[in-house]
Amino acid sequence: MSDILSHLNESQRKAVEHTNGPVMVIAGAGSGKTRVLTYRVAMLLEKGVDPFNILALTFTNKAAREMKERILTIAGNSEARNVWMGTFHSIFARILRIDGHLLGYPSHFTIYDTDDSKSLLKAIVRELNLDPKVYQASSLLSRISACKSNLISAGDYNRNEELTEYDRTSGRPFTGTIFTKYADRCFKASAMDFDDLLYFTNILLRDFPEILFKYQQKFKYILVDEYQDTNFAQYLIVKQLAAKHENICVVGDDAQSIYGFRGANIQNILNFQKDYPEAVAYKLEQNYRSTKVIVNAANSIIANNKTQLQKTIWTDNDEGTLITLLRASSDNEEGTLVAQSVFENKMNLQLSNSQFAILYRTNAQSRAIEEAFRKMNIPYRIYGGLSFYKRKEIKDLLAYFRLVINPNDEEALNRIINYPARGIGKTTMEKIVVLSGEKGKNPWQIVENQQCLEPVLNLGTLHKISDFVTMINSFRMQLLNKNAYELARHIALSSGLMKELQEDATPEGINRTENIEELLNAIKDFSEKESETVFENPEAPPPSIRTLDEFMSEIALLTDADEEDDDDTEKVSLMTIHQSKGLEFPYVYIVGLEENLFPSLQSLSSRADLEEERRLFYVALTRAERKVTLAYAESRYRWGNLTLCEPSRFIEEIDPRYLDLPKKISTPKNLFYDDDFVKPGSALSGFKPKNFTKVSEISNKSPKAAISTTEASDPALIQPGMEVLHQSFGQGKVINVEGSEGNRKATVFFPGVGQKQLLLKFARLKIVNSA
DNA sequence: GTGTGATATCTTTTT
DNA sequence: GATATCACAC
Numbered sequence: 001m002s003d004i005l006s007h008l009n010e011s012q013r014k015a016v017e018h019t020n021g022p023v024m025v026i027a028g029a030g031s032g033k034t035r036v037l038t039y040r041v042a043m044l045l046e047k048g049v050d051p052f053n054i055l056a057l058t059f060t061n062k063a064a065r066e067m068k069e070r071i072l073t074i075a076g077n078s079e080a081r082n083v084w085m086g087t088f089h090s091i092f093a094r095i096l097r098i099d100g101h102l103l104g105y106p107s108h109f110t111i112y113d114t115d116d117s118k119s120l121l122k123a124i125v126r127e128l129n130l131d132p133k134v135y136q137a138s139s140l141l142s143r144i145s146a147c148k149s150n151l152i153s154a155g156d157y158n159r160n161e162e163l164t165e166y167d168r169t170s171g172r173p174f175t176g177t178i179f180t181k182y183a184d185r186c187f188k189a190s191a192m193d194f195d196d197l198l199y200f201t202n203i204l205l206r207d208f209p210e211i212l213f214k215y216q217q218k219f220k221y222i223l224v225d226e227y228q229d230t231n232f233a234q235y236l237i238v239k240q241l242a243a244k245h246e247n248i249c250v251v252g253d254d255a256q257s258i259y260g261f262r263g264a265n266i267q268n269i270l271n272f273q274k275d276y277p278e279a280v281a282y283k284l285e286q287n288y289r290s291t292k293v294i295v296n297a298a299n300s301i302i303a304n305n306k307t308q309l310q311k312t313i314w315t316d317n318d319e320g321t322l323i324t325l326l327r328a329s330s331d332n333e334e335g336t337l338v339a340q341s342v343f344e345n346k347m348n349l350q351l352s353n354s355q356f357a358i359l360y361r362t363n364a365q366s367r368a369i370e371e372a373f374r375k376m377n378i379p380y381r382i383y384g385g386l387s388f389y390k391r392k393e394i395k396d397l398l399a400y401f402r403l404v405i406n407p408n409d410e411e412a413l414n415r416i417i418n419y420p421a422r423g424i425g426k427t428t429m430e431k432i433v434v435l436s437g438e439k440g441k442n443p444w445q446i447v448e449n450q451q452c453l454e455p456v457l458n459l460g461t462l463h464k465i466s467d468f469v470t471m472i473n474s475f476r477m478q479l480l481n482k483n484a485y486e487l488a489r490h491i492a493l494s495s496g497l498m499k500e501l502q503e504d505a506t507p508e509g510i511n512r513t514e515n516i517e518e519l520l521n522a523i524k525d526f527s528e529k530e531s532e533t534v535f536e537n538p539e540a541p542p543p544s545i546r547t548l549d550e551f552m553s554e555i556a557l558l559t560d561a562d563e564e565d566d567d568d569t570e571k572v573s574l575m576t577i578h579q580s581k582g583l584e585f586p587y588v589y590i591v592g593l594e595e596n597l598f599p600s601l602q603s604l605s606s607r608a609d610l611e612e613e614r615r616l617f618y619v620a621l622t623r624a625e626r627k628v629t630l631a632y633a634e635s636r637y638r639w640g641n642l643t644l645c646e647p648s649r650f651i652e653e654i655d656p657r658y659l660d661l662p663k664k665i666s667t668p669k670n671l672f673y674d675d676d677f678v679k680p681g682s683a684l685s686g687f688k689p690k691n692f693t694k695v696s697e698i699s700n701k702s703p704k705a706a707i708s709t710t711e712a713s714d715p716a717l718i719q720p721g722m723e724v725l726h727q728s729f730g731q732g733k734v735i736n737v738e739g740s741e742g743n744r745k746a747t748v749f750f751p752g753v754g755q756k757q758l759l760l761k762f763a764r765l766k767i768v769n770s771a
Numbered sequence: 772g773t774g775t776g777a778t779a780t781c782t783t784t785t786t
Numbered sequence: 787g788a789t790a791t792c793a794c795a796c
Binding site for chain 2: 133262361364418423424
């Protein structure tokens with residue numbers, strides 16, 4: 001261990017060695033925060049602390065997994081796997097499965113994801129005959145979520161004058177009613193949404209002192225990563241659990257707080273020393289990740305924020321290259337420029353794809369980038385976006401599993417009662433919902449009870465329903481005696497879902513079938529793998545088979561970012577800045593630096609939000625080890641139509657000493673309308689095509705062309721894959737051709753020169769080899 | 772009750 | 787450009 005400590009700098013070492021009492025570590029970007037956390041856990045184990053007494057909370061499963069792996073390496077002790085390490089949500093879901101019965105929840109409760117929550121809210125709004133445009137599911141959910149994060153229950157909400165008054169004046173007086181109904185329906189469905197996991201943990205600890213005591217005893221040492229991103233509910237859980245031993249260590253960086261929209265309260269970290277007057281604070285200010293240029297540029301950005309803890313991030317690393325800025329006329333061109341730049345750097349500097357990351361503000365921006373990368377044949381991997389577990393066919397099959405495990409799960413029932421179609425339609429479902437409202441029961445209890453249904457349904461429908469119920473019940477009987485894979489496969493086949501998908505021979509249909517196969521394979525792996533879950537009683541023998549409900553509780557909180565890429569091709573990473581938090585890449589491209597996009601439109605109304613956007617930009621910059629490239633487009637397709645964009649204010653906020661401005665930028669813009677892009681409605685739009693035709697005619701007949709030794713081929717014949725000859729660049733290979741008629745553009749790679757985009761009517765390429 | 776085509780609304784960011 | 791909902795025909 002002592003030589004392990006030698007891997008740390010002085011402040012890191014102090015933070016690691018100070019194991020008892022409250023400690024706060026303010027860790028600047030790239031300052032070795034994860035290192036401190038992992039070494040600290042290793043240090044605790046070294047000192048003989050039982051791993052079952054250590055609780056380490058992270059924000060992503062990925063971070064937890066990585067940390068666990070590293071600790072295993074450092075500590076060289078397999079005991080380390082018994083540390084309670086995971087996200088807030090997964091750790092407290094585990095606790096609620098053990099002790100949630102005290103609150104009336106079964107241990108197999110369902111976790112509703114955002115889609116489930118929204119769909120339930122929509123149903124409630126419909127049932128109350130309210131206007132879904134006024135009561136939008138997404139805004140209702142964020143309001144409810146904000147309440148729960150601040151431990152405000154539906155009852156509290158309705159009693160709170162301020163909240164209800166606000167709803168009345170904003171024309172949504174029934175928000176409180178909806179909240180109440182939503183909470184009630186979730187409970188009846190034995191379901192918790194993401195916020196409930198934290199909310200009910202708080203209730204559990206508040207109302208059952210013996211439970212609080214139990215976990216206080218258990219978690220003698222508590223570590224919290226990304227403390228700046230905790231919300232009130234999380235803060236209070238940690239505070240209560242730590243109250244007995246006060247061996248709490250929080251690590252964070254106020255400059256990287258980017259989850260305010262989710263209720264994260266930056267005050268939690270700013271007030272830590274008020275909560276624990278004896279707390280010792282350590283600052284990690286040396287950055288080991290990035291070049292001086294990057295560190296200084298990032299500092300110059302964050303200096304524009306008013307609320308922050310004082311610290312000076314510095315580095316001993318090289319000066320590095322200046323930040324470059326790419327200006328594109330459109331979002332598509334931005335993609336092309338970025339892909340070209342990646343390609344050039346890769347070739348010139350002999351780098352691999354995985355050394356590059358493209359970061360953007362919104363998921364929607366990935367498309368243009370993706371397209372450009374596809375055209376250039378650069379392998380990439382998108383993080384987030386449409387997660388595997390969010391695909392329809394996967395959600396359908398999972399809904400079967402959910403319903404089998406928890407028949408009360410209303411959203412699962414809704415999803416599959418008529419999928420594949422079995423003649424139980426909208427009207428029938430409506431009747432069922434009405435009945436469940438009247439009898440105060442959940443839909444499954446109604447569906448299961450034939451007597452209930454007899455008065456309102458005809459015999460045919462009644463039969464269809466009872467067949468469905470029998471099927472689900474027969475699955476349930478096998479829950480404990482079949483392993484997860486056998487049962488999952490059985491369900492996929494005998495529910496008819498597999499058949500339904502196989503009948504669809506379109507490429508999408510085949511893909512869906514493959515996805516189901518993939519899910520089944522994942523379950524197979526799971527069934528065969530030994531359980532790694534920490535059991536309440538470590539001495540208890542592991543259960544002989546791994547069941548489907550175990551699988552479901554393990555994946556409920558997985559997100560796409562946690563998915564491992566088994567394909568070992570080297571790929572460029574594409575992700576939102578939020579997802580990039582905690583990661584690092586040698587070369588980072590930050591795209592879409594435009595006003596109203598980054599910073600986003602909705603952040604511009606308040607100083608706090610704008611500062612959060614700025615911190616987001618800070619996070620993006622500090623992901624880079626060697627070089628940052630920024631990009632923006634002058635126009636972009638937003639919800640279908642073209643919008644003009646201004647460069648982001650953040651570009652100007654960077655100290656110009658660290659920025660390599662393109663010479664282009666100071667020249668009059670219209671000189672650079674060198675391609676098919678014309679601003680709609682601008683004075684140019686009517687004239688441009690004509691002018692261009694003329695120019696091209698002239699150039700073809702110009703004297704220069706006449707004396708040229710090479711004879712140009714007809715631009716219309718140029719196709720990707722061809723070898724072509726250019727007057728000054730020499731021979732090259734056509735990678736891509738795009739654009740229409742007179743404005744066809746080719747991307748050509750010239751060995752030794754690099755990749756060039758050429759307007760075919762000017763380029764006068766000669767086809768050398770059309771193979 | 773089911774399936775098809777038209778249309779409105781959408782975009783922050785995530786557990 | 788994509789998805790969710792609605793109107794309409796079978």
